[in-house]
Amino acid sequence: MNWDNVKIFLAIAHAKGLKKAASKLGMHHTSLARRIKALEETVGTRLFDRLTSGYVLTETGRELFLSATKIRDEFNAIECDILGKDNRLEGNICVTIPNGFATHLLMPDITDFMALYPEVTVEVNMTYAMKDLANREADVAIRHADYPPESLAGKRVGRVYFSAYASKLYLKDNDPLSKPESCQWLGWGDASEHLNWPEKKKFPLIPVRGNLYSDVLQLAAIQEGMGIASLPCFMGDNTAGIVRVPGADAVPRDWIWVLAHKDMMTNAKVRTFMDFISERFERHANRLTGT
Amino acid sequence: MNWDNVKIFLAIAHAKGLKKAASKLGMHHTSLARRIKALEETVGTRLFDRLTSGYVLTETGRELFLSATKIRDEFNAIECDILGKDNRLEGNICVTIPNGFATHLLMPDITDFMALYPEVTVEVNMTYAMKDLANREADVAIRHADYPPESLAGKRVGRVYFSAYASKLYLKDNDPLSKPESCQWLGWGDASEHLNWPEKKKFPLIPVRGNLYSDVLQLAAIQEGMGIASLPCFMGDNTAGIVRVPGADAVPRDWIWVLAHKDMMTNAKVRTFMDFISERFERHANRLTGT
DNA sequence: TTTATTAAGTGCAAAAATGCACCCCCTTTG
DNA sequence: CAAAGGGGGTGCATTTTTGCACTTAATAAA
Numbered sequence: 001m002n003w004d005n006v007k008i009f010l011a012i013a014h015a016k017g018l019k020k021a022a023s024k025l026g027m028h029h030t031s032l033a034r035r036i037k038a039l040e041e042t043v044g045t046r047l048f049d050r051l052t053s054g055y056v057l058t059e060t061g062r063e064l065f066l067s068a069t070k071i072r073d074e075f076n077a078i079e080c081d082i083l084g085k086d087n088r089l090e091g092n093i094c095v096t097i098p099n100g101f102a103t104h105l106l107m108p109d110i111t112d113f114m115a116l117y118p119e120v121t122v123e124v125n126m127t128y129a130m131k132d133l134a135n136r137e138a139d140v141a142i143r144h145a146d147y148p149p150e151s152l153a154g155k156r157v158g159r160v161y162f163s164a165y166a167s168k169l170y171l172k173d174n175d176p177l178s179k180p181e182s183c184q185w186l187g188w189g190d191a192s193e194h195l196n197w198p199e200k201k202k203f204p205l206i207p208v209r210g211n212l213y214s215d216v217l218q219l220a221a222i223q224e225g226m227g228i229a230s231l232p233c234f235m236g237d238n239t240a241g242i243v244r245v246p247g248a249d250a251v252p253r254d255w256i257w258v259l260a261h262k263d264m265m266t267n268a269k270v271r272t273f274m275d276f277i278s279e280r281f282e283r284h285a286n287r288l289t290g291t
Numbered sequence: 292m293n294w295d296n297v298k299i300f301l302a303i304a305h306a307k308g309l310k311k312a313a314s315k316l317g318m319h320h321t322s323l324a325r326r327i328k329a330l331e332e333t334v335g336t337r338l339f340d341r342l343t344s345g346y347v348l349t350e351t352g353r354e355l356f357l358s359a360t361k362i363r364d365e366f367n368a369i370e371c372d373i374l375g376k377d378n379r380l381e382g383n384i385c386v387t388i389p390n391g392f393a394t395h396l397l398m399p400d401i402t403d404f405m406a407l408y409p410e411v412t413v414e415v416n417m418t419y420a421m422k423d424l425a426n427r428e429a430d431v432a433i434r435h436a437d438y439p440p441e442s443l444a445g446k447r448v449g450r451v452y453f454s455a456y457a458s459k460l461y462l463k464d465n466d467p468l469s470k471p472e473s474c475q476w477l478g479w480g481d482a483s484e485h486l487n488w489p490e491k492k493k494f495p496l497i498p499v500r501g502n503l504y505s506d507v508l509q510l511a512a513i514q515e516g517m518g519i520a521s522l523p524c525f526m527g528d529n530t531a532g533i534v535r536v537p538g539a540d541a542v543p544r545d546w547i548w549v550l551a552h553k554d555m556m557t558n559a560k561v562r563t564f565m566d567f568i569s570e571r572f573e574r575h576a577n578r579l580t581g582t
Numbered sequence: 583t584t585t586a587t588t589a590a591g592t593g594c595a596a597a598a599a600t601g602c603a604c605c606c607c608c609t610t611t612g
Numbered sequence: 613c614a615a616a617g618g619g620g621g622t623g624c625a626t627t628t629t630t631g632c633a634c635t636t637a638a639t640a641a642a
Binding site for chain 1: 292293294295297298334335336337340341342343347349350351354355358359361362365366368369370372373374375376377378382383425426427554555557558
């Protein structure tokens with residue numbers, strides 16, 4: 001059964017004639033005639049008596065009319081609830097953010113966003129993988145990347161600068177300049193080739209020890225006086241008790257992108273969030289560069 | 292909004308993929324892709340995430356799914372209740388029958404019909420007009436006609452024979468052969484040119500008095516001894532106290548048709564009733580011809 | 583690794599639905 | 613009574629929808 005034909009049936013039943021119903025639907029009356037004929041054939045029952053006074057429901061037609069009215073009510077409900085939902089600033093938006101940004105940079109901004117759009121709930125996940133965007137496990141992702149995949153859309157919002165950090169207490173006991181061998185550099189597996197980064201190359205003699213697979217872990221380790229590590233400046237510079245290792249510069253590294261699936265660019269929540277967070281990254285420029 | 296697209300939406304949501312949904316619907320998967328895209332555009336919201344694992348509902352899609360399911364249930368109800376209603380022998384059937392047939396010939400047959408098809412209720416109206424079929428005030432009409440209108444379908448089931456009747460008592464006091472002037476012939480207005488009928492022409496000298504616009508009225512008048520009148524043989528021959536006027540033959544007159552609107556010929560109740568009643572007319576052939 | 587297999591998107595021809603002009607019928611009205 | 617107006621039905625050109633062959637992409641099996 002063609003559901004749309006029931007819509008046409010309803011229109012004719014209300015207008016009590018083809019021409020009037022047709023003008024309401026913005027169609028030609030001959031189309032309605034054919035559609036209603038088709039409907040009658042599929043249900044195997046005449047629905048209207050074609051009198052000279054117009055189209056009048058048969059007994060079966062009146063029965064169908066009741067069901068069709070219920071159906072129309074449900075469609076009306078759909079139109080109220082769902083129509084243009086993407087254009088509304090309400091509901092849930094799921095964001096994935098790398099650990100460091102989430103805990104040390106953006107949380108106040110997310111708080112502000114939720115205050116500004118009280119109907120929107122922001123759901124934050126901490127991950128590094130790009131995959132969750134393709135799988136729609138998230139709506140928006142903030143990512144380190146040089147060139148994001150073709151399938152994603154978004155913009156570059158800044159660049160993270162790194163430097164070498166340690167706790168003040170650690171540096172009191174260990175001098176990386178005069179006695180590098182007695183210091184230790186916190187490792188991060190082989191991921192990201194972190195040992196080739198400029199801030200480490202400045203201290204080639206410091207041995208690498210430990211493997212902490214997260215910037216926040218490294219930060220925590222530094223705070224505990226475990227050693228020296230390269231950290232984003234926005235983390236190291238704003239943590240009490242932590243200082244840059246003497247002689248270490250702020251070195252530019254990963255570009256930061258705010259990304260979403262291309263399909264999502266028509267979604268008001270997503271666009272608004274991306275614009276908002278991009279603007280906040282501009283404000284954070286100095287913290288990112290470490291100046 | 293195209294209601295049929297919601298049907299397609301449901302199919303895809305259930306099948307979790309275009310191809311599977313397409314085969315269920317007997318359509319091509321590309322069509323479904325286009326239709327669901329159209330639906331998403333009209334509601335202004337994405338309904339599915341196109342993952343590599345298949346089509347997965349978005350949050351909005353899940354919401355629509357609930358409403359769509361209600362709608363489908365209602366359509367299912369329609370299919371159960373209404374589908375093929377015309378093919379079922381149940382419900383109401385409205386018949387119009389000329390007075391005389393109704394009261395003096397067919398009532399036992401209608402009784403039998405209702406006993407045979409207990410789910411069918413026969414509604415009987417006594418009229419002569421052909422109009423009520425066009426206006427759908429009746430489903431079936433039994434009519435006197437030479438050639439029924441083009442718009443109607445049906446068959447000729449017999450011919451009514453007329454003769455001149457009077458009550459036995461009346462004929463005892465009035466002799467139409469020897470003293471025709473003292474008799475009286477019951478008139479029927481100018482309708483049907485009844486005075487030109489052969490049974491009257493045999494008695495040209497009998498004066499016409501009164502105007503009784505119905506065969507049953509004429510019969511009642513005869514029974515009361517009001518005079519002589521032409522009556523259908525099936526009425527006159529089977530009424531106690533009534534006899535043919537001496538010398539009056541049974542003269543063939545109106546053809547009898549069982550008719551229905553052409554549209555109605557697909558309706559099982561109508562066809563069955565027409566067949567039934569036609570067969571009964573065959574049985575009544577002798578009563579009609581007055582032999 | 584290569585090779586099937588499955589599912590979804592693209593360009594074009596066939597098929598179907600639509601709109602249009604025209605016709606008929608009926609009713610209304612001057 | 614004639615003419616107008618509102619409906620509804622029919623044949624044909626146009627637009628839209630559909631299906632098909634093909635390509636692409638991803639997964640699973642060999």
